[in-house]
Amino acid sequence: xxxxxDTECMxxxxxxxxxxxxxVFVGWGMPQLVAMLAERLYTPNLVQVxxxxxxxxxxxxxxxxxxxxxxxxxxxxxxxxxMNWAFAYAGTGYVDYGMIGAAQIDAYGNVNSTLLGxxxxxxxxxxPGSGGGNEVASLCWKTILVMKHEPRRFxxxxxxxxxxxxxxxxxxxxxxxxxxxxxxxxVVTSKALFGFDEETKRLALLGVLKGLSxxxxxxxxxxxxxxxxxxxxxxxxxxxxxxxLRQQIDPSGIVIRGEQMRxxx
Amino acid sequence: xxxxxxxxxxxxxxxxxxxxDWVRQHKRREMVEKLLTxxxxxxxxxxxxxxxxxxxxxxxxxxxxxxxxxxxxxxKDLWVCAEFTLHETALLVGGxxxxxxxxxxxxxxxxxxxxxxxxxxxxxxxxxxxxASRMLAGARxxxxxxxxxxxxxxxxxxxxxxxxxxxxxxxxxxxxxxLNPDVFLVHVHQADAFGNARIFGTNLFALEAAMAAxxxxxxxxxxxxxxxxxxxxxxxxxxxxxxxxxxHLPFGAYPAGLQARYELDLEHIDKLNAIQAEEQMQGYxxxxxxGVEDHAEFLDEKVGWRRLQxxxxxxxxxxxxx
Numbered sequence: 246x247x248x249x250x251d252t253e254c255m256x257x258x259x260x261x262x263x264x265x266x267x268x269v270f271v272g273w274g275m276p277q278l279v280a281m282l283a284e285r286l287y288t289p290n291l292v293q294v295x296x297x298x299x300x301x302x303x304x305x306x307x308x309x310x311x312x313x314x315x316x317x318x319x320x321x322x323x324x325x326x327x328m329n330w331a332f333a334y335a336g337t338g339y340v341d342y343g344m345i346g347a348a349q350i351d352a353y354g355n356v357n358s359t360l361l362g363x364x365x366x367x368x369x370x371x372x373p374g375s376g377g378g379n380e381v382a383s384l385c386w387k388t389i390l391v392m393k394h395e396p397r398r399f400x401x402x403x404x405x406x407x408x409x410x411x412x413x414x415x416x417x418x419x420x421x422x423x424x425x426x427x428x429x430x431x432v433v434t435s436k437a438l439f440g441f442d443e444e445t446k447r448l449a450l451l452g453v454l455k456g457l458s459x460x461x462x463x464x465x466x467x468x469x470x471x472x473x474x475x476x477x478x479x480x481x482x483x484x485x486x487x488x489x490l491r492q493q494i495d496p497s498g499i500v501i502r503g504e505q506m507r508x509x510x
Numbered sequence: 511x512x513x514x515x516x517x518x519x520x521x522x523x524x525x526x527x528x529x530x531d532w533v534r535q536h537k538r539r540e541m542v543e544k545l546l547t548x549x550x551x552x553x554x555x556x557x558x559x560x561x562x563x564x565x566x567x568x569x570x571x572x573x574x575x576x577x578x579x580x581x582x583x584x585x586k587d588l589w590v591c592a593e594f595t596l597h598e599t600a601l602l603v604g605g606x607x608x609x610x611x612x613x614x615x616x617x618x619x620x621x622x623x624x625x626x627x628x629x630x631x632x633x634x635x636x637x638x639x640x641x642a643s644r645m646l647a648g649a650r651x652x653x654x655x656x657x658x659x660x661x662x663x664x665x666x667x668x669x670x671x672x673x674x675x676x677x678x679x680x681x682x683x684x685x686x687x688x689l690n691p692d693v694f695l696v697h698v699h700q701a702d703a704f705g706n707a708r709i710f711g712t713n714l715f716a717l718e719a720a721m722a723a724x725x726x727x728x729x730x731x732x733x734x735x736x737x738x739x740x741x742x743x744x745x746x747x748x749x750x751x752x753x754x755x756x757x758h759l760p761f762g763a764y765p766a767g768l769q770a771r772y773e774l775d776l777e778h779i780d781k782l783n784a785i786q787a788e789e790q791m792q793g794y795x796x797x798x799x800x801g802v803e804d805h806a807e808f809l810d811e812k813v814g815w816r817r818l819q820x821x822x823x824x825x826x827x828x829x830x831x832x
Contacts (some may be wrong), residue, residue, distance in 0.1 A: 273615075295712075296638060296639070296729075297566070297567075297713070298592070298712040298713070299712055305772070309569075309774070310776075311569055311596065311779070312569045312570065312713075312774070313567075314566060314567050314569070314570045314594070314712055315570045315767060315769075315774065316570075316711075316767070316769045316770065316825070316827040316831075317827065319711065319712060320829075321829070322830075325711055325712045326712065326716060327642075327712060327713045327715055327716070327717075327718075328642040328714050328715055329639075329643065329646050329715060329718065330637060331568065331643070332639040336658060336828045341665060355663075359635060359664070359665070363627065363670060366629065366632075367627055367628075367629055368626065368627055369627065370623060370627070371616065371622075371623040371626040371627055371633075372616070372623065373533060373613075373615045373616045373617065373618055373623075374613040374614065374615060374635050374637075374665075375613070375614070375615075375635065375636070375637040375638065375665050376615040376638050376639065377638040377639055378637070379637040379639070379640075379659050379660060379663060379665055380637060380638070380639035380659050380799075383658065383659030383660070383661065384658065384659055388631065403664075404664075405664045405665075406663045406664040406665070407635075407663060407664065407665050408663060408665070409661070409662045409663050412662045417662065418662065420682075421661040421662035421682060421686070422658065422661045422662075422673070422676075422681050422682030422683055423566050423658065423659070423661050423662060424658055435536065450804075465711060474793075502606075506583075508709050
């Protein structure tokens with residue numbers, strides 16, 4: 246048995262998805278920890294791009310919570326510039342992957358990070374909004390969404406569409422004027438991994454955390470994602486991953502804390 | 511060009527010719543000393559109702575001392591360009607200074623979210639990149655910038671952007687209007703008395719915003735001789751004629767850090783992060799903003815030399831920041 250938090254599980258699963266010798270646009274918060282873990286264990290030549298203009302930093306640990314642009318985050322970058330240039334790299338197609346968080350997601354991978362409930366003027370809950378998420382989801386080739394596994398976050402209709410997935414289905418992005426052949430690629434949660442069906446562009450379950458069933462994982466979602474025939478069993482966080490996360494990246498434990506989970510090795 | 515879709519947000523927009531007229535009449539080309547105290551600079555250059563923007567972030571090189579002075583002088587009805595702002599917008603709303611916010615990134619913590627839900631401040635949703643593009647258009651003296659994002663989303667519908675068919679590709683493209691803030695605040699590593707300024711490290715849109723803004727207030731960590739800029743011109747971030755006021759404010763980014771000068775003060779930042787209820791906010795402002803005369807008194811009485819020295823000692827990463 247191994248014990249870990251839902252945050253740790255999500256970070257580890259996402260870190261295994263990144264590809265070495267590629268570029269990735271890293272969003273604020275969890276994606277930063279994913280990239281740091283991947284860089285240390287799996288993808289030492291991954292080039293991280295940040296919206297404030299850091300290209301290819303070799304970030305120092307421990308992670309200073311909340312920061313994205315501080316001296317440890319941007320240590321030994323290849324280039325420092327600013328926001329208009331950072332998004333220009335994505336706009337011209339230099340950025341292979343984008344990685345952002347989400348408060349709510351629908352069947353086409355459209356993302357809400359702006360508000361929940363109420364009206365636009367008087368929302369029940371107001372969040373930070375797009376930040377650079379809309380640019381990342383619009384302009385990078387493949388977008389990875391990282392979120393905690395809460396079924397109520399998977400909704401038929403978003404309270405607000407902050408950043409684009411496949412909009413209303415196949416061809417939706419191109420019709421709206423977004424760059425062609427882009428879009429969400431994977432959705433990583435603390436219990437599951439999703440992709441998108443090529444024909445329908447709808448969310449499809451690809452894997453579940455070892456020991457869980459598709460039924461448990463999907464229960465409570467407002468829509469029913471497609472389920473791939475051969476589901477992958479997601480390996481729970483390894484001892485090595487947890488060591489790097491807990492001892493190097495976040496020794497304070499403040500960022501990686503969360504709901505306790507356990508799984509068979 | 512036919513407008514296919516138009517966002518609903520109210521926008522602050524200036525005709526490029528009107529901005530040129532402002533520059534012609536108000537921006538001094540002669541090299542004159544512009545050193546002011548923070549009280550003089552804010553009182554002279556920030557008016558009620560102004561649109562304000564700043565660079566860089568709440569945790570790194572933000573113009574925190576200038577923001578506190580705006581709150582201390584109780585400016586009203588400001589429209590804030592919020593980007594990389596975890597705390598400033600919340601403080602400006604808490605101080606009753608801000609009535610409208612263009613979002614980028616609204617800021618985190620429940621205080622600012624609740625202020626929006628309760629209708630105490632109006633927000634208009636954009637994106638970080640869209641606001642940076644708007645600033646670039648403002649800086650180029652052109653009326654808008656075409657961008658290939660926002661498209662298809664509610665963010666676009668709630669912004670002030672428009673969608674048209676691009677005459678070159680025939681595809682839909684999003685146009686974001688130029689932004690010319692009334693005031694741009696920036697904390698820099700080095701400046702001279704004329705306003706030439708250097709930033710080390712990354713930034714959001716320091717040059718764009720300084721060019722796009724009517725009034726630019728620079729707070730400088732360190733004052734340097736003007737000759738330093740001529741000896742190494744590739745490192746100049748802002749040429750003097752963009753700048754209206756220079757305020758010498760050591761530790762001017764505190765509680766944020768300034769790269770290679772001092773680390774951020776996480777303990778103080780946690781005090782800001784902990785603010786949820788109105789009375790906590792008013793308690794914070796009473797103690798750290800209204801309760802002191804100026805930045806020097808704030809550092810003396812609320813932070814202290816030992817703490818500042820310790821933060822400076824911990825800023826050990828120097829590579830690249832010189």
